[in-house]
Amino acid sequence: MTVIKKLNDLNIILSKLSRKKILSLVPTMGSLHKGHISLINSALKYSDEVWVSIFVNPTQFNDINDYKKYPVNSKEDINIIKSIDQNINIFIPSIDDIYGKKIIRDKFNFDGIDKILEGIKRPGHFDGVATIVKKLFEIFNPNFVFFGEKDFQQTMVIQKIIDGYFEDIKMIICPTIRAENGLALSSRNSLLSKKAKKNISIIYDSLLFAKQNFYKFSDKELKKIIKSNIEKNQGFLLEYFELRCSKTLKICNQGNKQNSSCRAFICVIADGVRLIDNLLIHNEN
Known part of the structure; x- marks a missing residue:
């Protein structure tokens, strides 16, 4: 298992990868649960090389307090991933590595699907999601990316990003994982x-x-x-x-x-x- 925290180190590793290898990316914000585990297990079935990114993205939060109280436990997340498969690689970047000195949310055109449902009470949220997803896709250039059906509106936004910028990336939407009482894991x-x-x-x-x-x-x-x-x-x-x-x-x-x-x-x-x-x-x- 490789745990990388610096973008420069990651770029060196990725530059040495064989182009014949199939690379999958599972973007997460950490605090991993069985839903994330399902995504990672799916990625293992598709790929020669699996990377899990752990990054609590500030630009997708509308409320700074919501961002600050988001649960973070990188050590536990690493142990969870290690228990799945020791060949999985992990990228835990800093805010500076991702955004530099200015944390800026890019603007996108999603043909209105970002203005409904979650977009009403969380204006700019999907621009923030798209900003980090686009950055991660540019870094990894993966063959496959994995997201959960629970965030269905988000998957449609991400598909817009893929269609507009990354035609060679295939998104796999994995079924929602639920607790015994039916609650979607989050x-x-x-x-x-x-x-x-x-x-x-x-x-x-x-x-x-x-x-x-x-x-x-x-x-x-x-x-x-x-x-x-x-x-x-x-x-x-x-x-x-x-x-x-x-x-x-x-x-x-x-x-x-x-x-x-x-x-x-x-x-x-x-x-x-x-x-x-x-x-x-x-x-x-």
């Missing part, structure tokens, strides 16, 4: 209070309810029922629940339900912790 889950954890299954239950009642209720009726069920729990607030096409992220409504690959997107604030999830609830005929 580094933010560690911030949940004991009280919130008792009722947190309501998020996934709401997605399943939407899937089971896709034709029974209109999208507005579904949202009303789901909002009521969620907010019965003290400290829980539904920020959004929307049905959107998996291919375009356009709204799925009564008129186009049957002909759409429809996905339910949800954001719940549970005792101050903001959690997102999504589920494919209908495949187009």
Whole structure:
């Protein structure tokens, strides 16, 4: 296992790699869990060389306090990766190595998919995601990159970056990994209070309810029922629940339900912790 913390050292190593080797990159912000492990295991199946980057990217945070309290434990992350396969390589850069002296968020055109769902309450978030992803892709020039379905909107933004700048990169979207209660695994889950954890299954239950009642209720009726069920729990607030096409992220409504690959997107604030999830609830005929 190689753990690299300096960009210059990484560039030397990458320059010596055979062009015939298939290189995969798993970008993370650390605080690794079983969802990340799933991404890494998938990368191992595709590649001769696997790199995991660990970098808490400041430009994708709208709130400096949210950035500061993001869980960081590099030693534990290294041990987790080592337990998967000792041939995996790790890049843990400094902010200076990635951004230099000025931390600047680049601007991109995502044809509006960054202005909905997560983009409403987090303006500029996806520009920040794209900024770091583009930098990492330029550094590694990977054959494959791996991201989780849980952040589905993010994967669509990243695909825009790939289409615009990196036509030789293939993105693999891996299924969401869930806890026994259905909660999508996320580094933010560690911030949940004991009280919130008792009722947190309501998020996934709401997605399943939407899937089971896709034709029974209109999208507005579904949202009303789901909002009521969620907010019965003290400290829980539904920020959004929307049905959107998996291919375009356009709204799925009564008129186009049957002909759409429809996905339910949800954001719940549970005792101050903001959690997102999504589920494919209908495949187009």
